[in-house]
Amino acid sequence: MTNVTESHSRIESGRRPPPPHPLKAGDPIMDLKLAMLDAAMPAQSAMVFGDVWGVYGAYSQRCLDLGCENVYLVDSLQTPEFEQRLREQPNLHFVYGDFSNPQWMMDLDREAEIGVAFDVLLHQGPLTGAIHLILDHCQRAICISQPTLKERDLPNTVVYLPGNTAREELSPSYSHLDGGGTSEIHVFDPLQVNHGHWLWGMTRSFLESVLLGEGFEIVAEQRGPDLANPNWYLWGCVAERKRANPRHWSASHPRPTRAPDRPASERKP
Numbered sequence: 001m002t003n004v005t006e007s008h009s010r011i012e013s014g015r016r017p018p019p020p021h022p023l024k025a026g027d028p029i030m031d032l033k034l035a036m037l038d039a040a041m042p043a044q045s046a047m048v049f050g051d052v053w054g055v056y057g058a059y060s061q062r063c064l065d066l067g068c069e070n071v072y073l074v075d076s077l078q079t080p081e082f083e084q085r086l087r088e089q090p091n092l093h094f095v096y097g098d099f100s101n102p103q104w105m106m107d108l109d110r111e112a113e114i115g116v117a118f119d120v121l122l123h124q125g126p127l128t129g130a131i132h133l134i135l136d137h138c139q140r141a142i143c144i145s146q147p148t149l150k151e152r153d154l155p156n157t158v159v160y161l162p163g164n165t166a167r168e169e170l171s172p173s174y175s176h177l178d179g180g181g182t183s184e185i186h187v188f189d190p191l192q193v194n195h196g197h198w199l200w201g202m203t204r205s206f207l208e209s210v211l212l213g214e215g216f217e218i219v220a221e222q223r224g225p226d227l228a229n230p231n232w233y234l235w236g237c238v239a240e241r242k243r244a245n246p247r248h249w250s251a252s253h254p255r256p257t258r259a260p261d262r263p264a265s266e267r268k269p
């Protein structure tokens, strides 16, 4: 079983100035995410997937401010600013781990009324598996917001970015949104295939179809501005759990059998 409170004890106590609260009204990226949280509330509890890098738990804090009694933040990153916030918020619980890891997620014996996945799906190598594991911990709804690829010739397009040579078409530049600080987010290196990097371009239709297969329907959505590269735009939604899907791939449970013994000629010396 994954121990939720254990992570608190690993963080030393001590007094530091309060963490910066990086949520600024007027930033289109943050405004869209906050609008999705507002649309999903009220909720008793939230599980926020990936909320440390750059924001130090700010969206988890927002869930508490909007009335959640308990918020579980799942991330594989810790920073001093986030640790400070954690010390000050007894109802914010840190769960340290990789939410794309099926074994670890099966051991995570917590669920929350709503889930939050802001700018995290683009980073998951096992994409549909990670979406399933996330949704499995969301009782009523999920809030999603991320840069989204505009619809292509075929619906449900999802594009793998590492090693992709169509850089001009696909480079997801944020430069006009963040004041020109970042001209390109490095996404095309074929070897950087981990959740610290940007791996996928997803269309809205792809996400809608994956959510439907998981038994979730989009009930609210908002389109934000284009990125500097107009093939991308900001998009967010709230999807609600509507039905179980017994024909989902996770519902097939073939009985595991033992692998046959290896012939002597194939054994290691």
Ligand SMILES: C[S@@+](CC[C@H](N)C(=O)[O-])C[C@H]1O[C@@H](n2cnc3c(N)ncnc32)[C@H](O)[C@@H]1O
Residues within 6 Å of the ligand: 049, 050, 051, 052, 053, 054, 055, 059, 074, 075, 076, 077, 097, 098, 099, 100, 101, 117, 118, 119, 120, 123, 124, 195, 196
């Ligand atoms: C791009 S940041 C997004 C932060 C915040 N949600 C926001 O919208 O600004 C992605 C965050 O998710 C975390 N993350 C991504 N994939 C993860 C995974 N599979 N397991 C645990 N943490 C993950 C990263 O460590 C990071 O804190």
